[in-house]
Amino acid sequence: MEQIIENIKKQFTLSDVTTAHGTYITCEKKDTVSLLTYLKDVEGFKHLVLITAVDWIEDNKFQLTYLLNSPKLKTELGVRTFIERSVWPEESEMQSAHHLWPAAKTYQRELHEMFGIDFPGSPEINDPLILEWWDDIPPYRRDFDTKKYSEETYYPREGRSTNDPSDYMKDQLYPREGEKNA
Amino acid sequence: MVDPIYLIVIALATAFALGLFRKAPSLLPYGLTLAALAVMTVISGSWAYGILSGSLEGTDIFTAGFTPPVSINLYMGSLEAVLLLLVNLTALMTALVLRKEVKDTSVYMLMLLLVFVMGLNGVIMTRDLFNLFVFIEIVSIASAGLIALRSNLEQLGAGFKFVIAGALTSGFMLIGIIFTYYTTGSLNMDVIASQMSPALAATGYTGLFLIFIGMIMELKPFPVNGWGLDTYEASVPAVSALVAAGTTSAMFYAFLKTSYMSGGLFVQAAAVIGGMTFIGMNVLALQQDKSRRLLGYSSIAQIGLAVLAYALVALYRIENGEFIVFALILTHALAKALLFWLAGIVGKDSIHDWGVIKKKMILIAPFAVAVSALLGLPPFPSFFAKWDLVMGLAARGGMVWIILILSGSLLEAVYLMRWFGNAFKDSFNEEDTLDWRFGTVLPVFFNMTVLLALGYLSASQSSFSMGFNWILLGAVAVLMVLDFLPGIIKNLLLMGAIGYYGYGFVMAAESYRSVFAWIFALGALITLLPGFGVKGKRMGFYPSAALMFAGLIGLIEAVDFMGFFLSWEIMTLGSYFLILRGKDSKPHALSYMLFSLGGAYLLMTGFAMTYAGTGSIALGALVKAAIIPHSGIIFALLAVGFMTKMASAGLHIWLPGAHAEAETDVSPMVSGILLKAGVFGLLMTAISMGEQSIGPVSLPYVLSWVAVITALVANYMAAMQEDAKRLLAYSSIGQMGYALFGISLMSHLGWLSALVISIVHFIYKVTLFLAIGSVAKRTGTRNMYQMGGLITKMPFTFFSVLICIIALSGIPPLAGFSGKWIVYNAVLEKRWMLQGAVAGAAGIIAFLYLFRLIFAIFLGQLKDNHRKVKEAPFFLILPQALLLGLVMFFSFLPGSLLRPVGEILEEFTTAGALEWQGNMAISDYGYWNGVAVMWVFMALFAVFFLILTINGRRAQWIKQFNIVFAAERPARPETTHFSYNFFAPVRKALGFLEYPFTTNFWNRVSDFLHAVAGFCRRIYTGNGQTYLLQMVIFVVLSYMLTKGGF
Amino acid sequence: MTGTIALITGILLVLIGLWGILTNRDIIRMIVGFSLFDVGIHIIMLSIGYVAGGTAPIIENLSDIGKSYVDPVPQALVLTAIVIGLGITAFMLTYAVNMYEKKGTLEIDKFEELKW
Amino acid sequence: MAKMNYKKRWADLEKRIVVSPEGEEFEVDPMQDYFCDAKPRVHPPNKIAPLEKFANWCRAESIYILGFGTGCGAIEMRPLSSAMYDAYRFGVNWRATPRQATVFVIGGYASVKTMKRIVRSYEQMQGPKFVLGLCSCTINGGMYWDSYNTVNRLDHYIPVDVYITGCMPRPEALLDAIDQLKKRIKSGRAEGQNKYAENFEWYKANQKKIIKNWDMPDYSW
């Protein structure tokens, strides 16, 4: 694995390499697809396990993670990249990787639907995948208030107390920052 | 009476007189020529009339006032007169046709024509050997000139080959003449014939042989006739017509004269050469697709047949030989001239381009007449000639020749019918034109009329009395003439005729004939009803239908083999034209015709053998035939012949396509009615001849297995079809398998079942074909998977299909069960349980296709584009309603059908006959009360329906997509209608049944014959020198073979 | 004897003529072969009618009756046959000329437009 | 801008122009032509009380469950047919088609997409029909109480006869619920079908509020 990372570093600039819970490397947005191609064709990571995204609303970034698997080495490698987080209804953009793995099409459709990240050129990218006729902020963006939405839409029964999810999450995860803000 | 010598004088004088005109053509010389030919025609015509009517006698014409042997003499007798009339008429017509050529070329052509005709006249009349040679040379020079009329490369090459071949032939002949003169001291044929003795024949053998072979080579024997074919192909069609009709007839007559002169010395050789030519040319013609060359092949083959017929007549001393030979040669001349003129009108050489003939639909009629006449179909002279020949041969033990003649005829049918089919069905280029002028068209129709008239005349000339009712054919002729009327009027006329004639006919029919008489007459009326719904003239439909029904009626009325066979052929011909009318029916109509003809020829052979064995051609002779030697073979021949019509396994491949592709109201005719002709014939054979066997093999036993396998495989195939009409067609094969099984049981119950199945099959197959036909018409497709859900759109059609499939599958309350029940009892009586079980399995497989039929079309999902489909038109529903009424009547009172039919059969055998107690039929094994079953069914049905209705009266009526679809909803009717490859699991398990054994077998036969033709015809290299070499070798070989050494 | 010689000559000529027809591809040569073939036949015809020591079959006075004379019929036939042969040969030559004009060759195996 | 084509419809449900075999062009509207759009009717109980009571008794003793796993609770239904619990002895049976089932067990959370299918299946069931709400999710959303995509209370969309709490409830709880349902049926109170028909507009409005692409007829017969 170290050897592979050395090899990668010869050609690509990696901003971060972490091996805490599996190996994750972070590359630049423009390099991502060529890095994936390199990993698939040269280093033998033939299998795309998944593509997922994290909404770093505070940094105004989306983090994309491509999880790859090499059947030969029996190991996994995560490729991370950060892209600009747009303000809805603007969509963020990322290069599509469907030409490397056909399965990427579905993940990209999901990301488009749930996060509003567009992958120009990916097949059927503009068609709804899971949600039918969704007309709000993409639900996995953290500025979407799911509780409010649920209350407005789904007739909650009385007798439950709740917190605003974004504040609640902020308090839980960034207590000091929250104090500062407060 | 004008002296026949003037025939020659006029021609010669006019020819010389034409020399006075300028080379540039004008109307005057043409008119002069026409006038001369017309005068010659009148002279020969008056002689012919005079001699045939008995007012004149044959006369000798002596030149220069001397008698033979000193002078040359001509003879004018009946045969000469007729042939002269033929030649001169053909020449006159040809001159008419050549009107345009006259403008293009010079006056010399007219001179050549006249000289040519003069030569032909001379050839026919002369009795002097050397004079014959001179006339032959004149003919050959004149025709060589005519051949190269347009002086293009092809004509020049062909003409040169013709000239050198002719020169060689005449050289041989000349040597022969001089040798003969040396041995006999005379040149007069009559004198030589009178002197002829074995001793003289031995000494003068070489001379006589050379004359014989020379004459034979003039007739272009196989395989040394490449030059002849080239001539036919290259020359102007009109000239080819004259050559084919005039030259060959004259030469053939000359051949007869010389053969007569030599006292029949070379009859056997002539038979061999004739037979070889007939078969050889017909085989080689299979690969030919140039129409004029094809006609050449056919001409030569026909002449071969004539030579063969002459030789056989002489060899076997067949009665009425003159009629046989001359009927053949006259038919050939008239038909062939007609076809060549037609080729001139059409102006296309490839037989695939003949579709343009449809620009003038009326031209189809002469074309059909000519082709039928060439094939020896009734009612043309060649039919009677062939019949007499075959009967005579059979009576005198010439079976081999019968096989040869009939197989040759079948081969001829292959290419002629293919050609006709192409012309009738192929599309054509709108820009193509026909040479449609008075001069070109008149001869064609003239010959057609003459052929028809001769056919009528020759019927009385045949040596067999004929029990055929000409009124029927008269009706056909009337309809043909009235073809310009609107279809509805013609339909009324035809129905009126059938109704009027049929009433007496049905009443007059006796015994089991009456059953079929009912089917045919009633069927005709009912299947003609839909015709009222068709707008327009429907040219050709009504004459064809009338022809078919005339044949069917004739079958019932026939009292002897000839009447039967003639009706059989007429029926075949009529149905062929009907089937050919279908949209894509070209190949299927062809295979129908070929199988029918093959079957008919088997019948003919069987009849001939019966005649040979019993000396009678009455249909009753079949009873006597049961005890003569070879009776087993007779039975087998007749059975296979009839089974071809019933489409039993192995002989069925024509049926699915033919029935499926036919028009909506033609399918019920050919399926519901026509097939019964085969049942009728076979039942007649079985009842008359009883159980027969060849060696240790019992024929009915073999038939029973063929029958049940037919039923099984056909039903299986029906279940695998996507095309609804094909499904019904296969179903017909299966049902005919049951009928065959019934007949093969050879017992009262077996025959009863066969008759009952025939009746009910007639009813429900007509209904089904009408119903499915109307669905196909409304939806514009025959593929079942493209239909579906039509029950709401065509409720009546659905109802009639429902009733019919219940009847067809034999489910009890309806009429179909009676057949099944009787078969069961008959099987037990005969103890053929294994066959019975296979038949039963076939019956259950029948459910498969019946369910598919009704489900895929009427149930399931209605398609988008069928949402506005209307119910079938009234005139398609009316016959269905009538027939359904009949089904219901027979279902409520099964005894009303079974009792009279059973009584009919008690005439032949009473063993195992049903006993009736009230409404209960009791057999040796079981019992059945159809009325009780019906009432029980109705009572139960009513009660349960009532219960359901009281209980479920609040039911919400919903639409087609309101189905439970795993919590989803269907997308489109197309994807929701389960119909394509419906019985996939069955196919997976029993797919081996689908292997096209039969189709492959017949395909291989066809491929083999075509390959042989393709290979063998390479002997016609096109090189004149090779042809000469072949001729020399042919002469030498023939000499060695006839003499047995040098 | 004379008759036999004539007969043999005639047969030989016929065979030579046939040989010539069958072995030469040139149309003109074939026609020449035909002429030989024809002449041979004519000689055969004459030889058939020849009577040894016979005179011409012309009866001028009664004394000629009873003399043996050659058969006049073959001679008459030969005259006709010669005429016809001439006609045919002329016809063939016409064809040859025409064919040469159209195709520019006289080889018989070049004229195979029509076959099969 | 957002490029998502959110309001995309299923092309097969759009109106379309077809050509008849005669060449005539006409429009086919699948929603009108292929689906029955009648409203449900109220089916009052039999006026003869003993008969109705007898019928209810039979209905209670013969429970045909629609074998349709809508959520994770469906897994709890399978053991019922095993030898351990053997629900057959209480007259319970499973049918694979709504047409022949009488009891609909909603097995847990119902997302919007599932809800659409639940409504459809429920409407396709015949007769007096009963609904069992299994798990907390059917009651108040359970652990999905604030989800953007899961309904919180089932009885706003279809009438429910018996709720079973728990996450997950054990098969015994389900058996007990069936027992409760039997009692309810026998007492003649389980008229969910008629309630649905009577309050059809209200139910439909609720359903349509969450199912935004309502591409089916109002009542799926």
Next chain:
Amino acid sequence: MDGFSYNKILFAALTIFFTINYGLILQGIIGKIYARVGRRIGIRLFQPYFNIIRQWATRSAISHGVMYYLGPVFRFTGGAGILIFTPLILDAPLFNSFTYAGDVVLVSYFIFLGTLGMALGGGEAGHPYSAIAVTRGLAQTAAFEISLMLAIYSIAVQYNTISITEIIRAQQGGVLNWTLFTNPIATAAAMLAFLGSMMRSPFDVVLAPQEIPVGPPTEYQSQFLAMLMTNRTIFPVAKTVLYVNLFFGGVALYDSYLLTFVVFFLKTFFVYLWSVFVGVSFPRFRVDQSIRFFIKWPLLIGVIAVVAANIRY
């Protein structure tokens, strides 16, 4: 072989009523047996009664069309018809109401009326599953029917009759006179065919409860299904009775009515049990497999039976 009289209508109705009850109880017993094989307690004995009454008492109903409506009627008519055309108990007038209408051929063809009705009704529903199931059913029927037919031919030759009454009569007078013992080969062929006709495992892919829900009647509900269920109670009984009559000596009228019914019950039950026995023991065939099975062994046995009968009698 009597003619018609009006009390026969009553007899026929009673026959049907009796058979419905008997069929329901039989269903309960069979269900119980199935459960015990699976070590379950199983349904209550009277569960089929609840089911069928519940189904008849359904309040709402839908109809897909005329044929859909008439399908169950055809089906039930077919089932009831077989029942009253077949002698249930020899010489008992009550159970021989319309046996004078026909013989075994009539009965074996009348079966198809029900099949056709079901197929047409299911077909009009427009559901592809119905059609798929019907094709399977017809294909399988075509396969097993041939060996049944051979067996019937064999015993027809043996007894020289195809009248069911006569066949039963010929088997009276002791257990060893049963066709089972006099013609065991034919019985073997017929009993294999019986497996196919009962639509139980391994030949139950026609119904395929989960894959194509319950086969042809997948769209049936309410009273329509109720009618089909009623038919399903009498149809197996009718078929079983036919087999008992042909191969197991039928049921004669004993002096004691009780004994007669006990014999009737035992015979039909054990013949029925044969299919249950096979059904609980074997997994399912695909359709093509079952066709191949039927055209192999049962067919061979049937042919042997016919040939043997032909030689012997």
